Amino acid sequence: MLKRRVSAFGGTDRLTVKIMGDIGLGQYKSIKDYVQSKLRTFEEQGLTMETLFSLMFQEKDNIMYERSKGYRIESITYGEVEDRIMKKSLSLSRLLSDIEAGSVVGLSMDNSLDWIENFWAIIICGYTPLLINLRLSQEMVEGAIRDCGAKAVVSDKRTYSVKTVMNEEIKRPNERIIPEKFGTEILVMTSGTSQHVKLCAYSAEELFHQIKGSYGIITECDLIKRHYKDRLKLLTFLPFYHAFGLVAVYIWFSFFSRTFVELKDMMPETITGTVRRHEVTHIFAVPLFWEKVYEQAKKTIHLRGEETENKFNKAMKLRYKLGDSALGEAFSKLAFKEVRENLFGESIRFMITGGSSISTDAMRFFNGIGYHIADGYGMSEIGITSVELSKKPSILNDCYIGKPMDGMEYRINADGELEVKGKAIARYIIEDGERKIINNGFFQTRDLAVCDNGHYKILGRRDDLVIGYSGENLNPNLIEPELKLTNVNEVCLIGAREGAQVVPTLVISVGAFISEEKFAALDKAVKAKLEEMHLSSEIRKILYVSDRLIVGDEYKLNRIRLRDQLENGRFTPVKPLNAEEGLNDELALKIKEFFAAALSMKAEDIPKQADFFLDLGGSSLDYFGMISGLETEFSVKIPVEQSAALSTVAKFHEYLSDKL
Numbered sequence: 256m257l258k259r260r261v262s263a264f265g266g267t268d269r270l271t272v273k274i275m276g277d278i279g280l281g282q283y284k285s286i287k288d289y290v291q292s293k294l295r296t297f298e299e300q301g302l303t304m305e306t307l308f309s310l311m312f313q314e315k316d317n318i319m320y321e322r323s324k325g326y327r328i329e330s331i332t333y334g335e336v337e338d339r340i341m342k343k344s345l346s347l348s349r350l351l352s353d354i355e356a357g358s359v360v361g362l363s364m365d366n367s368l369d370w371i372e373n374f375w376a377i378i379i380c381g382y383t384p385l386l387i388n389l390r391l392s393q394e395m396v397e398g399a400i401r402d403c404g405a406k407a408v409v410s411d412k413r414t415y416s417v418k419t420v421m422n423e424e425i426k427r428p429n430e431r432i433i434p435e436k437f438g439t440e441i442l443v444m445t446s447g448t449s450q451h452v453k454l455c456a457y458s459a460e461e462l463f464h465q466i467k468g469s470y471g472i473i474t475e476c477d478l479i480k481r482h483y484k485d486r487l488k489l490l491t492f493l494p495f496y497h498a499f500g501l502v503a504v505y506i507w508f509s510f511f512s513r514t515f516v517e518l519k520d521m522m523p524e525t526i527t528g529t530v531r532r533h534e535v536t537h538i539f540a541v542p543l544f545w546e547k548v549y550e551q552a553k554k555t556i557h558l559r560g561e562e563t564e565n566k567f568n569k570a571m572k573l574r575y576k577l578g579d580s581a582l583g584e585a586f587s588k589l590a591f592k593e594v595r596e597n598l599f600g601e602s603i604r605f606m607i608t609g610g611s612s613i614s615t616d617a618m619r620f621f622n623g624i625g626y627h628i629a630d631g632y633g634m635s636e637i638g639i640t641s642v643e644l645s646k647k648p649s650i651l652n653d654c655y656i657g658k659p660m661d662g663m664e665y666r667i668n669a670d671g672e673l674e675v676k677g678k679a680i681a682r683y684i685i686e687d688g689e690r691k692i693i694n695n696g697f698f699q700t701r702d703l704a705v706c707d708n709g710h711y712k713i714l715g716r717r718d719d720l721v722i723g724y725s726g727e728n729l730n731p732n733l734i735e736p737e738l739k740l741t742n743v744n745e746v747c748l749i750g751a752r753e754g755a756q757v758v759p760t761l762v763i764s765v766g767a768f769i770s771e772e773k774f775a776a777l778d779k780a781v782k783a784k785l786e787e788m789h790l791s792s793e794i795r796k797i798l799y800v801s802d803r804l805i806v807g808d809e810y811k812l813n814r815i816r817l818r819d820q821l822e823n824g825r826f827t828p829v830k831p832l833n834a835e836e837g838l839n840d841e842l843a844l845k846i847k848e849f850f851a852a853a854l855s856m857k858a859e860d861i862p863k864q865a866d867f868f869l870d871l872g873g874s875s876l877d878y879f880g881m882i883s884g885l886e887t888e889f890s891v892k893i894p895v896e897q898s899a900a901l902s903t904v905a906k907f908h909e910y911l912s913d914k915l
Contacts, residue, residue, distance in 0.1 A: 285901035312337040314512040322517035341431035356381035361408035386496035455681040464679035468660030476644040542613035590626035611811035633655035673704035723793030853881035
């Protein structure tokens with residue numbers, strides 16, 4: 256069939272021929288043959304960045320990049336992107352003419368087509384790209400720039416202490432560059448959650464072994480290579496500057512000429528809307544993303560009413576009674592079709608989580624409703640080294656990370672720590688300006704692990720262990736999930752210093768609007784759980800706070816920051832709602848904010864007893880929009896018949912106080 260494609264470069268639209276059943280494998284009839292051939296060619300032509308580049312852009316008619324342009328979907332081919340890169344490289348070489356070849360040049364941008372183009376332009380100009388982690392502070396990034404001696408940075412927003420070339424300065428002249436010598440390495444930053452940034456160097460040789468390792472995935476697990484309507488599309492959720500996003504998303508899938516779908520922002524509706532509109536097949540993300548989607552889905556089901564919620568819970572129970580059987584899989588596809596349609600749709604083929612621990616509840620939810628989500632493992636220093644390839648929900652939901660990929664070796668040392676060996680490990684790291692070789696033996700990950708029948712599971716970080724009062728090591732990753740009770744947002748176990756002592760302290764984040772009755776019930780439940788886990792004598796202090804524990808761009812608990820926050824008294828203790836405080840508590844103030852937003856007024860101008868319609872002039876449309884917002888904010892369902900009696904801040908306060 257013929258498919259019209261919107262050109263990204265002006266002029267008339269061009270027609271590209273798409274043959275039904277053709278998934279862009281060139282002359283090869285199977286994905287296996289195609290992958291084997293490209294890997295063989297990579298090895299034969301030399302493990303260089305130049306070879307990697309030529310093979311990535313070999314299938315010139317395949318669609319590399321899709322993005323929404325209003326009502327249109329803009330598609331850009333590998334051939335077009337290659338042409339843009341070669342032209343940009345010429346422009347960048349002129350802008351950096353005073354920078355010596357072989358120097359480090361930073362790349363400071365979020366995921367975009369420009370990121371991909373500038374990444375390759377830096378390499379083609381003979382430089383080493385330093386992939387700047389935008390989640391780190393300017394101070395930490397400047398430290399990394401000093402450590403590696405970077406001479407310049409290509410950026411689209413921030414400016415730096417070294418020469419900064421802004422993205423808009425890099426033009427696309429009519430001529431293409433004639434490369435003299437490609438750069439040979441890439442520098443990747445660690446996440447900085449330890450408050451210490453390392454730089455990890457990868458050459459084309461290590462990247463080859465990362466790609467070669469992924470071949471074992473498609474031979475063992477046919478789900479990950481499945482296309483939808485002859486296309487395989489990845490959502491650009493993970494940042495390319497992070498090892499997970501660079502390797503598991505960009506390097507793996509661009510080497511095999513698959514399509515990337517641009518994500519404009521991280522709003523939940525943008526993510527689900529983009530996935531459905533573009534018919535995305537693969538999503539790789541950190542646990543925080545999956546947990547938030549899971550929590551939002553639970554909230555949506557709850558707001559649909561008690562009957563719907565009960566039906567869903569019964570169906571999930573039945574699903575897991577059916578276990579790993581084919582009948583169970585068939586039941587998921589049939590029973591939860593509407594749930595999937597309201598999330599990501601039916602195009603999804605494979606989802607991976609990685610980077611930190613994920614709850615078994617979230618895993619059970621996604622695998623239960625008919626998707627396939629697996630846990631994977633890797634680090635900035637070693638790249639991506641495993642992903643669970645089993646199709647059995649019982650294994651997937653228990654958060655196993657699978658077996659080491661081809662060319663990688665795992666072992667667990669006497670202290671229970673996972674050690675990794677293989678050719679895909681970073682060539683060296685730069686730490687405090689000093690270069691250290693790390694790929695000449697087993698690399699100590701500091702992650703605690705166990706192995707069951709060849710399947711590995713991460714239990715947490717040795718650095719995160721807290722010493723209990725008896726001297727026993729307490730593993731937060733095993734304790735915290737058990738305390739995610741009703742009304743709890745987040746939990747963190749911290750060894751906080753008080754004078755000369757280090758006190759094992761539970762910091763529990765709960766909603767700001769919790770009644771005294773529910774707060775007392777929660778405290779009782781937490782203490783009962785600690786008693787059940789034989790931890791009452793080990794953990795001596797519990798602090799309930801209204802602060803969120805994961806903030807800003809963090810994607811997991813930053814335990815060092817949280818310890819500092821606790822030791823310096825910068826948490827906000829929870830103050831349960833007290834009926835005696837009447838209409839002066841936080842709940843009343845929040846309700847006023849919703850009134851004010853609906854009526855385009857200031858919150859302080861909303862009298863507590865003023866009627867929404869009679870006194871404040873609101874319309875039915877304004878009112879029901881406000882109701883929808885209140886339901887979402889407080890996870891309650893306000894029946895239509897009840898809403899007629901709710902027209903003042905005071906009445907809403909009474910109603911919500913009872914519900915909350």
